[in-house]
Amino acid sequence: MRRTDVEPMLEARGISKRFPGVLALDGVSLALRPGEVHALVGENGAGKSTLIKVFTGVYRPDGGELRYRGAPAAFATPMDAQRAGISTIYQEVNLVPMMSVARNLLLGREPRGRLGVIDTAAMYEEASRVLAGYGVAADVRRPLRTLGVGAQQMVALARAVSVEARVVVMDEPTSSLEPREVETLFGVIRRLRDAGIAVLYVSHRLDELYQVCDQVTVLRDGRLAHTGRLAELDRLRLISLMLGRDLSDVRTRGLTRFSRIRHRPTDGAAAAARVGAQGLGIHRGDAPEANTPTPSGGASSRGGTLGAVDGGGERDDAVSAVAPARVALGGEPGEGAAGVSDGTVVAPGGGAAAARPRGGVSTEAGVAVASPGGEAGGGAGAGEHGAGPLGGASTDASTTGAVEAGGGAAEHGAVEGRAPVVQARGLTRRHVLSAVDVDIRPGEVVGLGGLLGAGRTETAKAIVGALPLDGGQVLVAGAPLPKGSTAAAIRAGVSLLPEDRKAEGIIPALSVRENIALAALPSLGRAGVVSDTKIDRVVEIFMRRLRIKAASPHQPVSELSGGNQQKVLLARWLAVRPRALLLDEPTRGIDVGAKAEVQALIDELAEEGLGVLLISSDLEELVEGADRILVLREGAVVGELSGDEVTEERIMATIAEQSDG
Template identity: 55%
Template sequence: MATTGRVLEAAGVLKVFPGVRALDHVSFTLGRGEVHALVGENGAGKSTLIKVLTGVYQADAGQVRYRDEVVSFSSPLDARRAGISTIYQEVNLVPSMSVARNLFLGREPRNRFRLIDFGAVHERAREILKEYGVHVDVRRPLGSLGMGTQQMVALARAVSVDAQVVIMDEPTSSLEPREVGRLFEVIRGLRDQGRSVIYVSHRLDELYQICDRVTVLRDGRLVHTGRMAELERLRLVSLMLGRKLSEVRAEGATKFSGSHPQGEQGGQDGQDPPVLTATGLTRRHLLDDVSLALRPGEVVGLGGLLGAGRSETAKAIAGALRVDSGEVVVAGVPLRTGSVSAAIRAGISLLPEDRKAEGIVPTLSVRENIALAALPRLSRAGIVSDRRVDRIVETFMKRLRIKAAGPGQLVGELSGGNQQKVLLARWLAMSPKVLLLDEPTRGVDVGAKAEVQMLIDELAVDGLAVLLISSDLEEIVEGCDRVVVLRDGAVQGELHGTEVSEEAIMSMIARPVEVPR
């Protein structure tokens, strides 16, 4: 590592949004000629810190220093002009423009008449992209190329502006293994030139291969900074998830001692045939040959870090994410993949992670939200029976103990926990065979969380097959009969009965796999 000093620094940065302290006096230092990993789960503060460093947001307190001077960039363009470039996970170039124009947008070579010299633009673009292993017709529209190639063009543009700091946000999410290897060559070249890289990724193997130091954020706070090679993988996972390693290992020892016999929670693993089997679910860059089975009366957990493919697996099963290959079978009948309506008819219900964007309709009443999915079943000749709707709504408001002024109250006025219960009621009204729950207790208070967890147990006892996705390891360990652990879109392994512990899950997540060099 060729670090000779500090190039970019955040000192005690505070950033507050209404009701949320996104950054709580966070400090961060990037050395010259250093590749620095910035990691953390959802809501950790990574994106907010990057936006403060690059002028998207202004800090409410604290300072940003660049090249030993206090700065306050007014915009990302201002930061880029100073030598700080950002490559976002979603390519933010102009798809309708040519590859060459995107590379030189805003700084095109001009001829003596001050017109764009397209010959020079095309020639220079070919030279630059050749260094990145990209061989395409630079006159083609950028949008006509694959996402991996677009990502490499975005990288080439960021570096070619003579940036001293390059921020890479999940840069390998759209890259093939060969392209990942080329990207790492570019990063090493930048480091050798004395330039610095902030590398944001959830892929542990990449972090250990390419990064010199690491900073871990959690819930808007700095929890660790140090050399990457000196941080044990299991320790890194525990820092990201907020679990003390000593406590986890003690809990793991108790768990493995046999004090919780297999099947204690009502799972029937190995006794009943699966009600749902997913085999070989594959979607380029998202899922890689994911297979799992769900049995009646069983709660199966999906473990893994942010970006592991948990939500994508649930959406693929529910038909909300089209797969390139794979099969879903429900009660012995193959399901047409990529069709939400076919999944619902087969008895699959999905409670999405983002209930506000993908679940509730806040401007509709509790009654209307609960009845929404079941309306076709409650109508005859296109006419909905109000009496049947009222009976179902009353039943599920009582069963799920939904606290509201009445069925006519707007859902948007309810607490987070009660909104979650309304969503559960909507799908339970469909009499499903399989319930897919994606972060069902996120954003709800402690009391509501306990109630939702109790409901899940009751549903399993009633014979429903449940897939539970949660970032809360304790919730997974306490609530699941089996746990399938995912990483980078692939199944790392499966834990059964007394094998299920926080340490076992984290160890499986942290297990090294080979990365292209």
Template identity: 50%
Template sequence: MALLEVVDVSKVFPGVRALDDVSFTLQAGEVHALVGENGAGKSTLIKVLTGVYQPDGGELRYRDEPAQFGTPMDAQRAGISTIYQEVNLIPLMSVAHNLFLGREPRTAFGLLDESRMHREASEILVRYGVTTDVRRQLGTLALGAQQMVALARAVMIDAKVVIMDEPTSSLEPREVQTLFGVIRDLHAQGIGIVYVSHRLDELYEICDTVTILRDGKLVHTGKLADLERIQLVSLMLGRDMSAVRREGFTGFAGEHATEADAAPVLKVTDLNSRHKLHDVSFSVRPGEVVGLGGLLGAGRSETIKAIGGAYPIDSGTIEVDGKDLKRPTTVQAVKAGIAVQPEDRKAEGIVAGLSVRENIALAVLPRLSKFGLVSDRKIDEIVRTYMSRLQIKASSPDQRVGDLSGGNQQKVLLARLLATQPKVLLLDEPTRGIDVGAKAEVQSLIDELASEGLGVVLVSSDAEELIEGADRVVVLRDGAVVGELLNENVTTEALLETIAAAAVVLEDNNE
């Protein structure tokens, strides 16, 4: 008996057929991969399964009975739980309160039993590799730990179906293995899992079956082991793999126009910040891509934010084209030629309620204004230029950015940055959460920008992407530089060895 079935379901939005007679079946105890490019219909299908959207055609069946979930709460009560890529818990509440939100343990008098809640929360989270004071605010935890709390909460509601949307995007390798252990336990308990990820290694390690969507249509479903990776990607993209520039979609193409004796366009010296950064130093020459390597919590994002003026600096210098910016604000950094793409594009980058045009124009309005007036013609020209160059797929420049796929949202953010005509581009996880096709396009664009002489700083949790995309890699651990990889030493093995060696030195010093 199938646990969850979607039968010939369609969903139509104005001008877009997001799902076109799609069928999908999840068996009890099955880990089922749901894959496709951004815009393929994965998110829409998940929202139909969880009661966010009502289908315009077709049928939903749950445990062999017709089902209709009017709200996400209806789906949750039935036993369908979802873990989203962006943690959807309450950061200002404690870890324990988030875990038990809506089902807090009570005393015999109906009062909140905090001691029991704290005790049970600690016991539950240990199974998910989270050892922390459950009384602390959730928002103070690393993103990976927050994701594991969200997973624990999802499983706690006596779920029969767990939908995981890019669950490893914020996790360290150790946390990924913990997650896989949890998935195997759920598998053994007969719980069905829908697993959405763009990381092929993960899919082949943990999933039994796969369903592939493209342009809102079902193009393949079956055992994952029967499908070679090249076939999987070809089906996702709807074109031959040779049309994409990089096998595996983790590298960059071309050679950067770096001149070995060129003066640095960006020079960071002895940067210290609030006990998070310790004497961080590195430089970037025009046309060079410098990677920042290290595990989550190593200080990569803090370094990016500090350079971009979004993180307070206690001491050190930041120079652009030889000019010391002192302790720049975000506005001063932009004026100096620094453009920052943040790790969380939804919270810190795009404005989902505004149009593509408005999002791209945001950063250039001061430059285009004259006596407080802005030329619509100039804005339209800039928007057309970057929509074309970055191949942003939207019905028009007036379409809401929040309605675009993740990959196109990322391109809109990049378009806004490039419209400021920067000298240095700081990219924090530029390909996180986007499909393989969009990832290849973004990576190719970064390579093109570097070849034109732009200095680029690249942060990526994907070691292969970082190694293949960077000319040099500066390795961080606990907010300090612990090594630099150059020339033939820019390899995944050397990166991991540098991180591991730094860990051994740190342990020795702490003895």
């Protein structure tokens, strides 16, 4: 039994680190003791990397104290820290690929003969001897890059240890290792521990943590959430600490079931009645197999129907029609307006609220039967054009846009019975995804749950062809997508709102207008010449509809707030009239107001028949937003939750389940 009262080797005491606009670390303390493997865990933005960088001399703390071997320490550079005995092994091996294995291992400490010339024979001998101890039997004369990633990592590790390290920091060392290599690594880690070296181990793989770590520190939002012995912490508890959900809280609190109306400000009856169920008209009504959208309708539609702006015709020609009409609902005041039953939002007595589109697809018209208006909603009668669940679908395809449909809530079964718009089968990529299956049905929000690095983002990218795959296939409306073509996925109607808004989403130098029109450009012109009138119309519609706050459409998008940038990106996708939208952390880093607006928008889109894949690290958002949740762990689907199972507790429990039982 190791004692925890041993003098720490490296210790952080109340460390704070501030970046412009963010407090990355807020009074964090952590003690690494010799002969201990210490796990550092936390979700994205929790402050793990910042803390590591403070330890290794990359950052200087703004507050608090760093103590090393019992004395205050300040490392000016990573080199200083390394000389003092703190070695770091990063995710990406940071060695020199073109140099020989031996040179890499002994870089800067090569054995020298007379005249200061490197004694190559001695160097090779030394290198072979050292590496043999790490289970690497390779020709040390060959360039490092000829070794496998695992062996390269071992070289990095051997190098880190051989520079007389007292502290070794490992940042996700196993992310690209084979299981056999992981075993070797663990062997080495145990040896380090036995040699009295302090190890800081960062990983999201719970199995690994429990195999090799003694202590654990959990960071959340830059603060210390927990520190203590790992063995005393069960998996579920660990996950709830990481995700910031209090278990008892989740148990006792009534589950805030998904309500599309709940997000809106409800201020008395008037406000409740104003709940906008505008038809977005984002659908491809003209596509032969398209599900004719029958957006939720209300009793008295003030603005009337706008219909397709361009009037049907060629598929690409019809600019997305948006009905700016605000549908007045005769609802009851307050949040109680939406009754909840069986995972479906049922409209209150007065007017139809969230009606998921019904029927529509001609091929399955027999299956997807929902009551044509009235049953729950009691609104006006069924709409005239294309609103009928059975017949109108395939006949009158040009009636995109808002239809004065009667109310009536779609049964959950109607959504389930519908053929999936996106079917991903066996998505596989080495070390990243293994045989992931995802189905997204029209009108359904599918959540992807899991910890950071579980493969959520990768799954979404794989579906739109932005991630090269070793295997698997994606079908959209039954037709296979060509591999590796984002353009083809978008043409087929599947778009991805990427996680990293700045790097992968906006084009900062361009205006709001250009950013919105970007993906739809080919359809917003003729013979390759863009039509400013068409663009202006689409941009105007979406800026108003999504309430994008910008000085003008010509303002550079980089000057907008995060929330408005996100809305611009949503507008970009809605302008191409997708069948399915994959949203990767759509509300991350945007303010509360914009967050609620984006969430409400997601709801509306689903109601209108769009298939939505929602990725969110915010469990509450996931649970409230999704109809069904797939839980991922280490690149594989480990559970599917639907109906009453969609709870924060169940998600965490599913993540926590031991792999291999």
